[in-house]
Amino acid sequence: MSIPERCLVSLAIVYMLTTSALSALGESRLDLYISVYILEYFVITLLHSPLNPRTQRVLNVFGYGLFAVFMIIVALKVLEILLGLRLL
Amino acid sequence: MKDKTSYTLLGSGLTFAGAMLSYSSHFILRSTPLTALGISTLILGVVSLALGRSQPKISPEATAILLESSLENVSAIIEELGLKSKAVYLPSSMTSGQPQALIPLHLNPNPPNPKTPLPKRLVVKYGPNPEDLGLLITTPGSTVMSMLGSKPGSSPADIESALSSVVTGTMDLADSVKVTVSGERIVVEVSNPRLEQRDIWVYKCLGSPLASIVASATAEALGEPVIIDNEWYEKGKSIIELKVLRQEL
Numbered sequence: 001m002s003i004p005e006r007c008l009v010s011l012a013i014v015y016m017l018t019t020s021a022l023s024a025l026g027e028s029r030l031d032l033y034i035s036v037y038i039l040e041y042f043v044i045t046l047l048h049s050p051l052n053p054r055t056q057r058v059l060n061v062f063g064y065g066l067f068a069v070f071m072i073i074v075a076l077k078v079l080e081i082l083l084g085l086r087l088l
Numbered sequence: 089m090k091d092k093t094s095y096t097l098l099g100s101g102l103t104f105a106g107a108m109l110s111y112s113s114h115f116i117l118r119s120t121p122l123t124a125l126g127i128s129t130l131i132l133g134v135v136s137l138a139l140g141r142s143q144p145k146i147s148p149e150a151t152a153i154l155l156e157s158s159l160e161n162v163s164a165i166i167e168e169l170g171l172k173s174k175a176v177y178l179p180s181s182m183t184s185g186q187p188q189a190l191i192p193l194h195l196n197p198n199p200p201n202p203k204t205p206l207p208k209r210l211v212v213k214y215g216p217n218p219e220d221l222g223l224l225i226t227t228p229g230s231t232v233m234s235m236l237g238s239k240p241g242s243s244p245a246d247i248e249s250a251l252s253s254v255v256t257g258t259m260d261l262a263d264s265v266k267v268t269v270s271g272e273r274i275v276v277e278v279s280n281p282r283l284e285q286r287d288i289w290v291y292k293c294l295g296s297p298l299a300s301i302v303a304s305a306t307a308e309a310l311g312e313p314v315i316i317d318n319e320w321y322e323k324g325k326s327i328i329e330l331k332v333l334r335q336e337l
Contacts, residue, residue, distance in 0.1 A: 007135070007139070008132070008135060008136055008139060011132060012132055015128035015131070019121060019128060023120075023121035023124075027121075028120045029120070030114075030123055030124060033124035033127070037124075037127065037131060041131060045135075050257030052141070052257060052258055052260070053257070054141045055141050058138035058141060059138050062134050062138065
């Protein structure tokens with residue numbers, strides 16, 4: 001199995017396990033699922049680097065987007081704590 | 089390319105299915121696990137589309153034919169001239185442009201170590217003596233430097249990083265690369281190399297294509313000539329032993 005194939009299969013397995021485990025635990029916060037997916041994305045792509053430069057460029061751009069989403073989730077959580085409101 | 093199309097089709101399918109599943113689960117079914125499943129499918133789709141870009145434009149079989157034919161030609165020249173000396177891999181600062189390999193025409197106990205940059209010719213004079221003549225040839229490793237973008241640093245970690253980037257990332261020729269430096273000896277361990285070893289004349293002079301890539305990249309990183317001292321295969325690893333020819337001041 002080549003490195004790109006291994007990367008894709010690892011990511012699919014990790015996402016499947018995460019979704020099953022969190023739903024089995026009765027978790028209903030979507031932001032938690034998304035945060036865990038984003039962290040797993042960074043770990044798996046880092047473990048399989050270096051990839052082909054063209055692939056790496058696309059994955060880096062996608063990673064910036066995911067990181068922005070992660071930061072928004074964190075910022076909203078901090079605001080929730082500070083203001084005592086339910087935002088997510 | 090079949091593989092590229094497969095990745096693109098898989099990526100498009102997963103992205104579309106993921107978007108539809110997350111949208112319908114969130115707004116119609118109001119199910120968080122299903123929405124999360126849709127989002128994870130969407131991420132997998134994008135990753136699959138990105139991986140499709142890594143597939144080569146020409147098939148590996150066509151590339152192998154081109155490599156084989158060029159190596160056969162170089163082998164024929166070297167065999168015809170009866171050259172038995174080991175090639176010296178020179179960095180680009182010692183040639184006219186890209187890293188190249190110098191094969192001395194005469195057997196000499198001291199490997200050539202040119203003091204001035206060599207001209208861009210096939211037969212070059214590298215020293216003051218009449219017998220200091222050699223063949224300056226382009227090897228598979230010569231073109232590798234253009235794939236690196238910038239010149240790698242000279243520390244073992246920098247060399248390892250540059251080799252990993254080329255051998256495992258860009259070219260997908262092996263699973264990992266490990267570099268150990270002790271004095272003038274550099275040992276490079278390449279795990280699960282995908283280029284097969286053959287017993288042809290040119291390999292005795294230049295080393296295998298994998299060793300040639302490793303030697304060229306190392307010579308360029310150090311800015312000093314390098315020879316492939318030894319090369320062997322054990323337990324799924326190709327071990328390449330290089331010797332650095334330090335410049336005398």
